[in-house]
Amino acid sequence: MTDKLVSVGVVGASWWADAMHLPALGSHRGARTVAICGRNRANAQMMADRWSIPQVYTDYVEMIESADLDAIVISTPNSTHYPIAMKAIERGLHVLCEKPIAMTYAQACEMAQAAEEKQLKTMVPFTYRYMPTARYLKELIDGGYLGMPYHLNMRYYTGYARQGEYRWRFDRKIAGAGVVGDLGPHFLYLADWLYGDITAISCRLSFTVPRPPLDPQGVAYEVLDDSCMLTVEFANGAYGMIHCSALCYEDSPFGQTHHMEFHGSDGTLYSHTDWDKTQQVKGARLGEGMARELPIPDHIWGIARRDTVHNTYRDVFRSEDFMIRGFINGILNDSPLSPDFHDGARMQRLISAAVQSHQTGRRVEVASIVE
Numbered sequence: 001m002t003d004k005l006v007s008v009g010v011v012g013a014s015w016w017a018d019a020m021h022l023p024a025l026g027s028h029r030g031a032r033t034v035a036i037c038g039r040n041r042a043n044a045q046m047m048a049d050r051w052s053i054p055q056v057y058t059d060y061v062e063m064i065e066s067a068d069l070d071a072i073v074i075s076t077p078n079s080t081h082y083p084i085a086m087k088a089i090e091r092g093l094h095v096l097c098e099k100p101i102a103m104t105y106a107q108a109c110e111m112a113q114a115a116e117e118k119q120l121k122t123m124v125p126f127t128y129r130y131m132p133t134a135r136y137l138k139e140l141i142d143g144g145y146l147g148m149p150y151h152l153n154m155r156y157y158t159g160y161a162r163q164g165e166y167r168w169r170f171d172r173k174i175a176g177a178g179v180v181g182d183l184g185p186h187f188l189y190l191a192d193w194l195y196g197d198i199t200a201i202s203c204r205l206s207f208t209v210p211r212p213p214l215d216p217q218g219v220a221y222e223v224l225d226d227s228c229m230l231t232v233e234f235a236n237g238a239y240g241m242i243h244c245s246a247l248c249y250e251d252s253p254f255g256q257t258h259h260m261e262f263h264g265s266d267g268t269l270y271s272h273t274d275w276d277k278t279q280q281v282k283g284a285r286l287g288e289g290m291a292r293e294l295p296i297p298d299h300i301w302g303i304a305r306r307d308t309v310h311n312t313y314r315d316v317f318r319s320e321d322f323m324i325r326g327f328i329n330g331i332l333n334d335s336p337l338s339p340d341f342h343d344g345a346r347m348q349r350l351i352s353a354a355v356q357s358h359q360t361g362r363r364v365e366v367a368s369i370v371e
Helices: 015-026 041-051 060-066 078-090 105-117 132-142 184-195 309-318 324-333 341-360
Strands: 006-011 031-037 055-057 071-074 094-097 149-158 198-206 227-234 239-245 256-264 267-273 279-285
Touching: 006 015, 006 060, 006 324, 015 031, 015 041, 015 071, 015 309, 015 324, 031 041, 031 060, 041 055, 055 060, 060 078, 071 078, 071 324, 078 094, 078 105, 094 324, 094 341, 105 341, 132 184, 132 256, 132 267, 132 279, 149 184, 184 198, 184 227, 184 239, 184 341, 198 341, 227 341
Parallel strands: 006 031, 006 071, 031 055, 071 094, 149 239
Antiparallel strands: 149 256, 198 227, 227 239, 256 267, 267 279
């Protein structure tokens, strides 16, 4: 690694930037957060004071053009991702952008192509890929534990939609898609990463909890889904069910639970994370009897604490070279990054296929999505 410092600007002064991006940047000796931009100047200034960031902006264009940046982190509502990223790419900045990276597949492809043409580094933080359970599942599946994959069942349960208040995540003009575009990409990405290309989707979206008909400005908006059920088909012949719901009562410190099951010709794998103290992988190979716990190896754990899932989560992203710290390393070392904007565009295509499937009541071939 060189002695160069990567000067980073962060767009978005939310709790997520405070909890995820700024601590990771602050712990990396090769990164320097030089600017932050937020719509609310007082909130952005508070974040700047907390993290010793010298420059504060309320206009991302001004920040991009005047803050002398090498890279930008976009942690803002979905509808803003495309214009901010394209402005940063035009300026020659490396970009990390939260998912979904755009409002449409066509926009996401344009972002990926523009960054590639300028040889810029991009990253999309599909967070759960980096957790020890996911990395161990990847190692086991790639190592042949399942044999030929047959099917999977993945469930992401959380409860932020239970109260029925207005949230921008359920507003079409800001979010683009509801839970299928918020939680869905996390598990669609994992399914694609673990089993290979998803080629077709059938989807049913649920609109269960009533929400106010007007946004905080008194304007009517289209209310989006609060849970989704996806049937996915893979190029290798496997298929799967993915259920994402924001309506579940999950009394854990992180307010969510993850449940995963994988079956193949030679074995079975189970994974359960309660986001309290359980982050477990179990498995059984043909002839071994009942599934048993498969302890996560030390090389997967690294330096992350193992006492609670939240402490593991903090250490993985703040102390180890994953996600945003990996983004900085990729810039410093000119090394490939994954997941990048091409991966983000692929997930955008799956989201569009899922929404189209719900709207038409039909199975949708992913290749048919061009916009």
